[in-house]
Amino acid sequence: MWSRFAPPSGMNRRHFMSHMAGAGALLGSSMSLGHSLRVHADTLKKNRKSCVMLWMGGGPSSMDIWDLKPGTDNGGPFKAISTSGDMQICEHMPLMAKQMHHMSIVRSMSTREADHNRGRYYMHTGYVPDANVDYPSYGAVMSHELMAQRSGLEIPPFVSVGGASEGPGFLGMAWAPFNVSSTGRIRNMEAKLEGERLAQRRFALETIENSFIAQKRGTVLEDHRKVLGKTFDLLTSAQMEAFNVEKEPDAEKEKYGKNGFGQGCLLARRLVEAGVPFVEVDLGGWDNHQRIFQTLENDRLPTLDKAMSALVGDLSQRGLLEDTAIVWMGEFARTPRINAEGGRDHWARAWSVVVGGAGIQGGKAVGATNEDGTQVVTEPYSSEDLMASVCHGLGISLETTFTSRNGRPMKIANSGKIIKDLFG
């Protein structure tokens, strides 16, 4: 009936894993401990993994971007162009076409959640909404796992730029997304108190806080204390400079596009460089029930193309792409059939996501849909499978398990299977 889950007692093998280097090493469970002892701090830093998620709120029509069906009834007006990878994409993504050797398209996503809220939750967590258990999202899970690699990080490990992302679920508010706007400006950051004054207040606050926690009035109070601690860290941290995207030269800003999403992607690059393990950047406006082709051609695709290609290009050029996974997705895609108002409605049965970096092979189109885009004709993949594959790329063991209070184990990524074609 109703099962009980306790906050996890930490992922079982986290400490062990953090001493291992490289994704390849993680595959062998027979690996000797001696090897891990030889790993130097430099290697650890070099192998410091990160993930950037580009979240397309509303459900982008992947059939008009990544899996075109020109010449069919459902195909729409867009043409396909060749890319630097082994696939074709939409003509309105010319800059990305030059970066596709870094990225792969999974064209055989097949899911069941075609409602925005349910789809957003499912794609972010690998679980369908469940009234009884609040599951942690990508950002919470991955930052939780990858934090062991960066003990000195003072910035919140899970940053959501220009959108809400999804919550930390049972991992607790200490793993909640840190929501910032794409300008990188953070409200209420200016503490104009001299250090001693702040210390006095902190002392008084912690006294009240601790005595209330001791009264055992619920686990939420413990979370509150953790969040306060992180807030104090952040107030005094020099690392917060990473948010200062305004400082970037104008040419850089121009390259990403001077709009919310463009500057958000630029901010994401800065945060990854500063060591933040998980950044989500949101681009909404894909819920195109009407006039979809005009909206895509004139507005959404140019914005996406510029920012995404700049991000992939920059990370690659700076040698960060091999340790940084990039995931492009929305909650679902849109109906192959074009509706009476020139739009497409919600469709989850056959669609595409784009991934790359962190050991994920680029330049491939994995899986396929049928001629009119309505069905997947190869092995279908789920949100769980995608999440498992990204974890794998980031060197997070799929054996990682959350333990509930009653001893029930819950595997990371809901026991999804690795999409093998992404790893050659």
Added chain:
Amino acid sequence: MAGISQKLIIIFFAEVSRNVWPRNVWRRADFWRRADVSRAVLGVAYGLLLVFSVGFAYGDEPTVKSVVRKDAKRVTLPKQVEKIDLSMSANWSEFGIKPSPVEDDLKWCRRVFLDVVGRIPSFEEFSEFAKDKAADKRFSLVNRLINEDRYTEEYANNWSSVWTNVLIGRNGGMENRSLTNREGMQKYLRDCFARNKPYNDMVLELVTASGATKPGVEGFNGATNFLAMKVNEEDGTQATAAVSRIFLGLQVQCTQCHNHPFNQWKQQKFWEFNAFFRQTRALRKFVPGSVNRDVDHVELINEDFSGKGSNTEKAEIYYSLRNGLTKVAYPVFLDGTEIGKSGYVSQVNRRDELGKLMMESPFLDKAIVNRMWAHFLGYGFTKPIDDLGPHNPTTQPQLFDELAKDFRNTSYDLKQLIVWITMSQPYQVSSRITKDNSSDEPSLGDTPKFSHFYTRQMGAEQLYQSLSVATQANRKGSLEEQHRQREEWMKQFVIAFGTDEGDETTTFNGSIPQSLMLFNGDLIKEAISLETGSWLHGLAQAKSSPTDKIQHLFIAGLGRRPKPEEVSVAQQILVKRKNEVGGMLQDMWWAILNSNEFIFNH
């Protein structure tokens, strides 16, 4: 068999309670703690009584419960309070847990102020309650909060805020081109709650309203603001989903495109329900002389609807199945009741018909009881509270059904429902978790047993109002201006998801942005200001000792005296600040306002 034994248990406890519970109802929880031994003895005695009482226990239930006060006057609590308590007791026994003891009076006082009028009590109100020695002081306080003139405005404001967020979201009417006028929505709701309009009348008005959205405009009807932003786009599918979800607890939005995978709702039902909204239009009225055609307000109207078949006599709508097939739909209520097919408003006003049908639906009663229960107790009988579909399990279904029926039978009087819930045992118990109920932890996926009060964070509105009271801030301007200021402040926490359905979330959720606001935000700066004329300045200047001043701070903010270690911290700060009392008070007040004990409702 299980059902019968459950009934027997309930009857058993009914008898125990009716005859043996201590005179003072507010000590009931204590009784169960202390009475372990005597309960065994009672068990035998009542086992015998049970045999005789089974026949009449249900048929002969007293309508009210009598309590003898110290001053020998009889206080009567509604019978629903007992009904709730019996069901809870039975459930606790079944799961082998025991309720927490009754919450300390001042903590409870803070709780009920937050939930009923949306803010913490003032120093004076705490004192008033502390001084009251009557046995029924809790009952008196609830009655004061819902009935006395001095609270009418705050009561109405609180429930108006709650319902505005339910009906149009935190973002509705906040954007430039919005078709909804947030102020108009709030004005209507404030009026409803100030006059304690029966809940069913309010729903009927919200569903059938026509007129102008903006206050002061001719034909103003604030109730129109609920639907104004939900009828024009996408054939009114948003109106369809919102009306069924909010007022009937039925989630039909998935069936817009396909049959529901988990329950019996079919796509056909969605479009039949949708057909009720198709005569309705929101007409934009532009700002006179505006070049950009800025929307001044909206008029929500009913107009003749010809349907896709251009036949007004029999106005039909079409929808597409997944396989591309097109089907036809006419207005049919969720329970299968059909109305006339005509699209002429003069023949069939579809929303009026819908309103009538909704008034008969038992889901109307359940949806509101569930919403109110969750408002006060943190969780509803179902999770989420607005999904009463057959696929979703219900906790304590019999109690839920009975409360819903009783609510209908008391003419949908929300104030009575508030009394039932706030006087019941689950609302009296402490938020302290004991070893006998630590398994009752719904945040971890358990079904809620309500054996201890679930600690939860204040809402942003509650924080705003509480700070105003605690610091006696004289907010400037008219009532409307004050509301505008509050709405402006609220904006910072809203994040929209960018979908057509206007989905949104809040960052006032216990994460870092909220902490930053409480550390450094303007509202806090104002609250801890030492400027001449400010509350804290007044306190600093008062003739009392520093210790008295600290005590004043703790009572005003937390409803309790400071603990020795807290006084000690204050003294250390005072020394460091070279006896500057004002600065010390500022630091302590800042710490209190940032503490878990302040921001949580417990």
